[in-house]
Structures are given as structure tokens and as C-alpha cells.
Amino acid sequence: MSVFEAGKMGSNAGSIADKLGVYLPKRRLTPIVIIYGPVATGKTFHAIRFASYYGCTRVMDDFVFSDALLPQSGTLVLTTEHATLKARWPLARFIHVNVARMAIGLSCAPAGGFRA
Numbered sequence: 474m475s476v477f478e479a480g481k482m483g484s485n486a487g488s489i490a491d492k493l494g495v496y497l498p499k500r501r502l503t504p505i506v507i508i509y510g511p512v513a514t515g516k517t518f519h520a521i522r523f524a525s526y527y528g529c530t531r532v533m534d535d536f537v538f539s540d541a542l543l544p545q546s547g548t549l550v551l552t553t554e555h556a557t558l559k560a561r562w563p564l565a566r567f568i569h570v571n572v573a574r575m576a577i578g579l580s581c582a583p584a585g586g587f588r589a
Contacts, residue, residue: 503528503547509554510570513586515579516551522577524549
């Protein structure tokens with residue numbers, strides 16, 4: 474499993490809130506996004522584009538859902554495991570790789586993946 478930073482988020486909302494005397498959270502919580510699907514369908518290749526589209530700041534690739542705890546909020550998880558895991562992690566957002574591919578303007582992956 475590999476983890477890397479997808480980007481940094483920034484805002485000047487804190488300075489405005491200070492002037493108004495209002496508390497604002499530093500950052501809106503982004504849900505954990507889990508993109509699942511077969512191997513060789515472009516999950517890793519398009520990880521940065523997926524993270525940007527879904528507002529995630531970290532990526533975990535080749536994640537295995539044994540008894541592992543879910544990663545922190547704002548993480549994009551890439552896995553080959555099936556979305557039947559929704560019952561274990563109901564607050565995570567599960568997205569099939571082809572739905573994610575179409576969301577960033579790509580066509581669906583071929584049935585057998587992109588194998589040479």
C-alpha cells in the first residue's frame with residue numbers, strides 16, 4: 474500500500490472570520506472516497522485526477538480491507554475489493570472505477586482492463 478499527498482488546500486476564510494469574531498473550522502471535512510474495481514482499469518494511473526475531482530488531499534493505493542481502520546477524512550482509497558464493504562464503513566463514499574472515470578471525462582475501462 475502506498476500513501477502520498479495529492480495537494481494542499483488553502484483559504485483566507487480564517488482571516489475574515491477573525492475580523493467578524495466568528496469561529497470557522499480550518500477545513501471542511503471531506504469524506505473518505507473509495508474507488509474500487511478490477512486491476513488494470515486506471516485507478517492508480519488517474520489517482521491525482523480522481524483526488525482532485527473528489528476533493529481529497531491524500532491517496533492510499535492498493536488498500537486491503539482486513540480489519541484495518543479506515544484512513545482519515547479527505548483520503549482517496551484505491552482498491553480492488555468490492556463495495557459490499559459499505560456495511561462496515563457506511564460513512565465512506567464508494568465509487569466504481571468506471572463511474573469515477575466518467576466523472577473525470579474518460580470512457581469506461583474495457584472488461585478485462587488495460588492489459589498488454
